[in-house]
Amino acid sequence: MLDRLTLDQLRTLIAVADTGSFSAAGRSLRRVQSAVSQAIQGLESTLGVLLFDRSGKIPVLTDAGRSILDHARKLVSGAEALRAKAESIAADVEPELSLAVDAMFPNPLLMQSLKVLAGEFPDLPVTVFTEGLGGAEQRIRDNTARLGLYSLRPQQDDLASEFLADIAMAPVVASDHPLAKAKPPITRAMLEDQVQLVLTDRTQITARFSGGVISRRVWRFADLGTRLEYLLAGFGWCNMPLHLVEPHIESGRLTRLALAENPGWNLPIHVVHDRNRPPQRAGRMLIEDLRVRLTTCPKHGPVKPR
Amino acid sequence: MLDRLTLDQLRTLIAVADTGSFSAAGRSLRRVQSAVSQAIQGLESTLGVLLFDRSGKIPVLTDAGRSILDHARKLVSGAEALRAKAESIAADVEPELSLAVDAMFPNPLLMQSLKVLAGEFPDLPVTVFTEGLGGAEQRIRDNTARLGLYSLRPQQDDLASEFLADIAMAPVVASDHPLAKAKPPITRAMLEDQVQLVLTDRTQITARFSGGVISRRVWRFADLGTRLEYLLAGFGWCNMPLHLVEPHIESGRLTRLALAENPGWNLPIHVVHDRNRPPQRAGRMLIEDLRVRLTTCPKHGPVKPR
DNA sequence: CTTTATCCATCAGTTTATGTGATGGAGATA
DNA sequence: TATCTCCATCACATAAACTGATGGATAAAG
Incomplete structure (x- = not known):
């Protein structure tokens, strides 16, 4: 005693x-x-x-x-x-759920899923980190987040991952930009001479990772939102998730580039977690719910090849 | 177990x-x-x-x-x-201190004492009820407050009380009111014809107690603050604690009535508590501190006979 | 004014939980 | 390998917690 x-x-x-x-x-x-x-x-x-x-x-x-x-x-x-x-x-429910989500991920969809989750596990504390590029993975590695939703690079030994869905991507440019007025198809050579708006990692850790850079002239941004503003203002072209730019394409402010070789492609999103800390009931439920929404909702689904 | x-x-x-x-x-x-x-x-x-x-x-x-x-x-x-x-x-400190204070009581003084109290007993929860007329006593009787600071009427069997200090009272009136311009001394007869601003109990319980009413014409108010506004606006005269009206007298908005028979008097304030629930360490300290302040600070002290 | 019922405190004795000290297996460190 | 310190386990000791009987006190009922 x-x-x-x-x-x-x-x-x-x-x-x-x-x-x-x-x-x-x-x-x-x-x-x-x-x-x-x-x-x-x-x-x-x-x-x-x-x-x-x-x-x-x-x-x-x-x-x-x-x-x-x-x-x-x-x-x-x-x-x-x-x-x-x-x-x-x-009962195998994690004591708290922390998510590291790539900024490309369709946030409204995530919010819908989290709403359902909150209904099912009202007492579960949830943390959402929205990060660009390597940021999400960093969160998983340093254990500040337990479940990652981002595009995983080549197999990583210590991280377990599972394909979740494809995010439709497409090269776009402001409608008043020369590229928008150029006669299709647009060639890679034409892109190389234009300014490309590129994301950089805030933490500088993924300097190594600069995939998708085509142009020789590059402007760099730390977050999607800022890049979108420069894109709208006609500073250059870039690849964007369709779900983010579709409203602007419809309103005519942005134009999708009819690239000869690659008119649109898919960014694969994976569910990632530390091999030793697999998602438990709440995490698994969230993943399943997201998967259903991503395959059901055509707006955020993968690009249909045309 | x-x-x-x-x-x-x-x-x-x-x-x-x-x-x-x-x-x-x-x-x-x-x-x-x-x-x-x-x-x-x-x-x-x-x-x-x-x-x-x-x-x-x-x-x-x-x-x-x-x-x-x-x-x-x-x-x-x-x-x-x-x-x-x-x-x-x-250690004989009450678990919480609840005060029922008459609105006539000089609040700045009470606040000073409570500040000292809070320094001495930082964890002690304090509740202050400011009430007019019978309100404070009501609080003691129904046990929502433990310590009362108000003017106790004739000996009450079940309540223990102790004289604390005199509050200087004086009849006052707005300076543009006929009474203010009348040639002193003011007689009782002159008052009787004027409107007197009187406090009523919010709870109607002290209808019996309407001491101090001199005039035949009476306006009634539930709280001191409202009455003060009507007083300043020249609706009538009333007795007020000097500490509340002194600034206005100095600024010339109010005039003290030079009553022949009673130019100023004292309202005795008592410390009152249920006989079975005497104040403990915190309460006793508060009382002592208040007593010192009331006798030291001339502004709030009793009227000197002149 | 009894009687009866129910309240609580106390106490000796029992049951149960908690702590002890010895033992052995396993990972470090030298 | 020898040694240290880690933890789990066990039989035993100790200290709580609980029981059931008793008695005094109060309140309601006869």
Whole structure:
């Protein structure tokens, strides 16, 4: 016994307060009255405070007792919450879900899935990191996120991954840009002479990774949003996820480049996690829900080859 | 034993997490290692969750363990807070201090005293009810406040009271009011014909108590603040605590009535409490501090006879 | 004014939980 | 390999917690 104050004493106090007498508390707790009596005496002695006024037939809470009782209720319900948490952990639900999501990923879809998740696991704390390029993977590696949604590069030994869906990508440019007015098909040579708007990793870690750079003239941006603004302003061309630029294409501000060799392609999105920390019930449910939405909703689905 | 989950188990868990090993935890808790081992096993079995990965030499917290540990820390520190609360109760400090203060009472002074009180008892919750007329006493009677600061009427059997200080009162009127321009001394007869601004009890309980009403024409108000506005606007005259109207008298907006028979008088303020619930350390300290301030600070002190 | 029922405290004795100390297996460190 | 320290396990000891009987006190019923 490390400390004379025990949860059982507090539970007994609460029972007495709720039932109104020591005997009744004993009945409700399936204990003998003397056990209750001794438990309360023990509590009073460890706290050094008189909790009940025993002068009448039934004991009545003192001011101090009322005050202690309030606190006791908090503690006991906290203990019950602990058990509940343990139970859901035991039922293979992760204690909290942290996601590292590539900025390319269609956010409205993710939000829909998370809404469903929150309905299913109301007490589950969720953290979402939206990162560009290597950022999401970095989150998985340094363990600040547990589940990654991004385009995984060549097989990684320590990370387990699973294909989730394709994001439709296409080269686009502002409609008032020379490339938009050029007669299709656009050749690779034509692109090389124009400015390409490229994403850089905020953390500089993925300097090695600069795939997809075609043009010799390059502007670099740290985030998708800024790049989109420069794209709209006609600074250059770039590949964008269709779901992000479709509204602008429809409104005529952007034009899809009819590239001869590659009019559109798919960015494969994977579910990634540390091999030793596989997703549990909540994570798996989220993945399945996302998969259904991604294959159902045509707007965000893969490009149909034409 | 009502519940298999005990605070001692949580305390042990915390010790293990803090010291890094079962043996070290045992040393820090002055228990043998096997006791720690068994306590953790017991916790794991009641929660149905594996808390430590024992595959290595020293056990390392699992994800679940970390999550449970966070919660455990909250509970244990809550338990310590309970002990601390009990300790201050045992040291004769009331668990919380609730005041019912008459609106006439100089609030800045009370605030100064409460500031000192808060310095002395930083954890003491304080509630202040500012009430007019019978309101403060009502608070004491229905036990929503424990300590009253107001002018007690004739001896009350069940309430204990103690004189605290006199509040200087004086009849005043707006400077553009006929009474202000009348040639002193003002007679009672002159007052009777003018409108008097009177306070009524919000709760109507003190209808019986309407002392101090002189005029035949009366306007009634529920609170001091509103009455003061009507006073300033010249609707009538009334008795006011000097500390509230002094700034206005100095600025010339209000004029003190030079009453022949009663140019100024004192409202005695008492400290009142239920006979069975005397003020404890915090309350007594507050009273003493107030007494010192009231007798020291001339601005709020009693009227000097002239 | 009894009688009866129910309240609580106390106590000796039992049951149960918790802690002890010895032992053995396993990973580090030298 | 020798040695240290780690943890799990066991039989045993110790200390809580609980039981059931008793008696005093209060409140309601006869």
